[in-house]
Amino acid sequence: MKDVAAAAGVSLGTVSNVLNRPAVVSSATRERVERAMAELGFVRNESARQLRAGTSRALAYVMLDGGNPFFHDVAEGIETAAEDADLSLFVCNSSGRSEREAKHLDRLLQQRVQGILITPVDPDAPHLADLAQRGLPFVMVDRFSRAGGHCSVAVDDVLGGRIAVEHLIDRGHRRVAFVGGPASIGQVRERLEGARAVWAEFGMPEEDLIHLPTEALTVNEGRSAGERLAGLPSRRRPTAAFCANDLLALGLLQHAVTAGLRVPDDLAIVGFDDIDFAAAAAVPLTSVRQPRQELGRTAARLVLDEATNPGHVHEQATFVPALVARASTGTVRR
């Protein structure tokens, strides 16, 4: 800026005015300064701005699993909102590892980001409480914590479980598997809870809703759940499976096809999230849709509100999931 000022024959303050309050500077001067900037290839130094401002012009999203497209769609939603507010977005990936998450948070704190959006490994981890206590705006995405003291955004997972299983009952299934785990993940618990609730309401015997636990929400685990499912004695074998997410469902679908089962006739499958690959599967997957982008946009809105509005009050935004029926549950049974 000093060089620009010299080249344009004005003071530092004027250059700054051209950048930040172009209206107050006369058009002649403004033009001269702008020409000088172009000639010198001037690029504003963001760190100096930040230092002066005390905070950076950035938000951050720490996602749980970069390999799951669901989180990218959420990130895109956040990014559009960030762009509207003229903020950058740091996208970090904890890959489900708590220590990586902590490291990212540490860095983001040093960067003085305006706010943090996070889908945490553990919603009750102490490093999250630290954040809140520091007064840094943050929002939990797709997860809740008992603790409160911050905003969160998620869909109603119990309801999601309900509509998935109700759909299967509707299609005539009387023995259904719930595929998902570990139980430490709140979503898994709640989706199962919804499934059980509606199952009971329809008067189905409890033992005909079979829980096939998995170690993680991945394609591989879905495949191995498929093996276990195939290994069940035929009178106990479910005719349909509700998977806690689409990756599991895709893995299960793959196993079923490989094993020569017809989907949906021999085995119907419902996933959760409705990622793009669900619709793209060989047998397009029925799935419980989360409004992924909107989840992100809302989360960004909340964190910005907390950052800028002194009267901000924490909010737990809940979205309603919707069933998207496709070929994987296409036929009515019997």
Add this chain to the structure above:
Amino acid sequence: MKDVAAAAGVSLGTVSNVLNRPAVVSSATRERVERAMAELGFVRNESARQLRAGTSRALAYVMLDGGNPFFHDVAEGIETAAEDADLSLFVCNSSGRSEREAKHLDRLLQQRVQGILITPVDPDAPHLADLAQRGLPFVMVDRFSRAGGHCSVAVDDVLGGRIAVEHLIDRGHRRVAFVGGPASIGQVRERLEGARAVWAEFGMPEEDLIHLPTEALTVNEGRSAGERLAGLPSRRRPTAAFCANDLLALGLLQHAVTAGLRVPDDLAIVGFDDIDFAAAAAVPLTSVRQPRQELGRTAARLVLDEATNPGHVHEQATFVPALVARASTGTVRR
């Protein structure tokens, strides 16, 4: 830091020493300072560091298509390398839009990142030349530009095309489709070039390698290519398809299954990239593997070398793709 210094009864310089050169300060003082930092909840201000240092402790990767898992795997490779060098990584997504790419680059320039890795929309875009001319280290990932003046990292796409089609010839296919486009994408051209070369070498008639152009490298486009393929008169209809990437291949596979074709018996399919979803498809996809993580790691290494080593000389790293044969080309024909 001022507060920490006061609390510990030392000068600013000493606090700085504790942070940056702990060896030079006596252990008694160090401990006192560290205690003060913990008590006050001190967090280093990264912008001030950057301002002083003149450059940030970060790299950036601008990816082409966040919806394609291929790029995430590359990003993960970059991130591991960045972590080793104790740098942060900005991940940006241009979504194939040139103006978004330019905007990202602009921001990154303002952030004074140490170097930029990019899979550009157009390798010869003027804003890329700007970067090079500014002297900012940058590396093109998965793409080449005629211009030179920078490092790049990619696989040998011509070779990739060759091994894909050679594999199909091997499996007994005598009429093959190449699915891919637009031709403005270098990769597409080169993969097709390799395909044609090996086709000719085996003495196959040129007209039996049929090019089905697409508008983009997406699942949707793959599906629509499938429709066109099915519409061909049966004596011209290929028995196998080589798709320019896995998303196309997944779309094509979906269409084939829906249309009641058996894969690979009625139609064999080869993809490119070997993303995780290729192995996870209902009929696991044969694909030409790119070493995705290694691509990223190498790119990061190169950009760091350019940033730190004055004797750096630009390098065009080329990796060798490898065929991963799976069920989608599983049988020998006839």
Add this chain to the structure above:
DNA sequence: GGGTGGGATTGAAATGTTTCAACGATCCTG
């Protein structure tokens, strides 16, 4: 012609680090 008002410009302070020359204290050596 002096005073007033207002728009344009300026200068200086402030932001939180890092670096480095200089200083002080302590210990050893001859």
Add this chain to the structure above:
DNA sequence: CAGGATCGTTGAAACATTTCAATCCCACCC
């Protein structure tokens, strides 16, 4: 006990911006 070496600590400058009170200049009015 003087002189030197070593170790630890300090103080000030520098980094690139933003902000705001102060100043300047000009036109206009009485």
